[in-house]
Amino acid sequence: MILGVVEKEKNIERELYTYQKEAIETIFERFKSFPESYNILYQLPTGGGKTVIFSEIAKRYIKETGRKVLILTHRIELSKQTSKTLTEIKVKNKVINSTVKEIPNQEDFMCYVAMVETLNNRLKEKQLDMKNIGLVIVDEAHYNSFRKLFKYFSKCDILGVTATPLSSNINLPMKNTYNELIVGHSISELIEKSFLAKATTYSYNVGLGALRIGINGDYTVKSSEVVYIDYVMQEKLIYAYEERAKNKKTLIFNNGINTSKFVYDSFKSAGYPIRHLDNKHNDSERKEIIDWFRETPDAIITSVGILTTGFDVPDIEAIILNRATRSLTLYHQMIGRGSRIMDTKKTFTVVDMGNNLARFGLWEDSINWQSIFKNPDFYFENLTSDENIERLFTYEMPADLRKKFKKSSKFEFDVEAAFKENKNKGLKPKLALDMAIEQHATMCLENSEDAYDALELIKLLNDSIAYRVQQ
Missing domain, CATH: 3.40.50.300 (P-loop containing nucleotide triphosphate hydrolases)
Structure with missing residues (x-):
């Protein structure tokens, strides 16, 4: 060394x-x-x-x-x-x-x-x-x-x-x-020696049950698009951007051209300055988009893998990983696009929408490269599985979402505890799910004017519902 x-x-x-x-x-x-x-x-x-x-x-x-x-x-x-x-x-x-x-x-x-x-x-x-x-x-x-x-x-x-x-x-x-x-x-x-900017990382849990691993060892584009084109995921992405990266020059990485185009449409509709870039753009189109990105304050580019190497815009302030990957190399390449340091930029933001932080650790964490070089099979075999990542996840309702249910006093429900309690009482354990559904329904009724409002509120509880089912 x-x-x-x-x-x-x-x-x-x-x-x-x-x-x-x-x-x-x-x-x-x-x-x-x-x-x-x-x-x-x-x-x-x-x-x-x-x-x-x-x-x-x-x-x-x-x-x-x-x-x-x-x-x-x-x-x-x-x-x-x-x-x-x-x-x-x-x-x-x-x-x-x-x-x-x-x-x-x-x-x-x-x-x-x-x-x-x-x-x-x-x-x-x-x-x-x-x-x-x-x-x-x-x-x-x-x-x-x-x-x-x-x-x-x-x-x-x-x-x-x-x-x-x-x-x-x-x-x-x-x-x-x-x-x-x-x-x-x-x-x-x-x-530490001020040669790279320091990353501040925020992770948003996403359900990755639909993802499938291809022959190259990473998640397939097809299965990724099923997860990330979903309306709820698009809403979650914009929420994460607004919470952590708004008004920052931002790169969004996706797994699939269709996903990137959906991201473009969603952000454009929300009024944000964004361009889509993929490998189907010719050289002049690519140059025009990148020049626009350099010159536009708070600009956003949504892309696939085309900007992971050979792309240097020092004033990038935020990287959004709108994808999951099993590639440590890709993880480092994507985040590395934001690591250039400037007199006016000492830090940058990383927003993880693919449970990558749980899989690989922080970008700046110490890695034993000699061990990986000598025993790559051992490294791959010990990657944290998606099942284990999601098993360790505990859902907590975001503060902005809580405001939409401000008339409710109870937001959480421990399905696992209810399951055990029903079992000990000799009741059907699956009643725990019925109780969880009832508690969600009560929240929606307490905070709505009519059935239509209640149905709209239910859509906002998708993450909470998924977590309870997982329990």
Whole structure:
């Protein structure tokens, strides 16, 4: 583990922090300790400056060895970002995207930045002959799409960088690709030293009984949409936004385009400035939406997974997780979008609408990455199940909802206690549910003018009803 005091140090070309310098030194020391073809995985939280670190590594490697560096990315935004960073530190580089069919002047470049699928196609079709590559750097290394390229660079050193050293494919653990993991500073350390903003997290319990797990190990889009397109969930989302994130620049993450569009319609109808963005938008549409988001105070973007990487708007003040996930990587990526620190922004808000906090803990909690790297199966097997999460949940009626039942003196009803009491008295235990229904009905009658009002109030008790049934 890289240790040491984190502090700013001035540098005319690029300001590097002590922990970044220490990471670079540690990585070079490890490569020098082994023969060629040694694979290192480096972990650093989102916002810690991974791009800066591996760009400096590329510059130093070229200078010290005279050999070329190949940097692999999986999204065009990351390719552009990496190329820009390299150019800033005077590393002449060539981006290999879909428009590049060949590189006739290879001697002019010591560094390439390549989209993984494009490069794989060019190499497979023998359109490119990349010579004198000594180091391959893999950005967002937890994605498995990169593995197909490693056979072309079997004699090269490989450096993978990621915020979460947990493979996107549970059947292809990262320990099978990388010889060792180097762990950088933790989120809490970077927050303490004012390199990341501090998150304040609020969690709203949701019933996830309808969710189904797909072959990739995460919840399916289809089952997520059943839960999150529901009218009650939309109402709960707007309530959570108004309670915790109103008037803040906000990103809302969803699992499914249809859900995101429903969120857009709901917020638009409520009068909030919101745009929807998904991977079906072309480059010009995407740019227009993101520019609008940057320039509009209190703006909201609702999206799917398109903004989890390669998207940097420092003044984001709130992240809403309007989805459940079993992916620790995705959990950290989504929250990380709000972690950039500014002179005018030291904290940000996280609103969890998917029981993710109960599943993974706080974003800034300490994580034993070495253990996860070496034993990923053990980690997955011990993820808290949705059943256990909901079993531990205790429903408490929100203050705003209580106001709608202000004429009632009793809001709670312990179904479990009533069940046991009826059983001990020799009565049918299921009478407890009848008693719970009667208590809800009394609340609605006490606070309504007529039957229509009572029916509207019943709709507001869905969470309370679900909790009592669960008991």
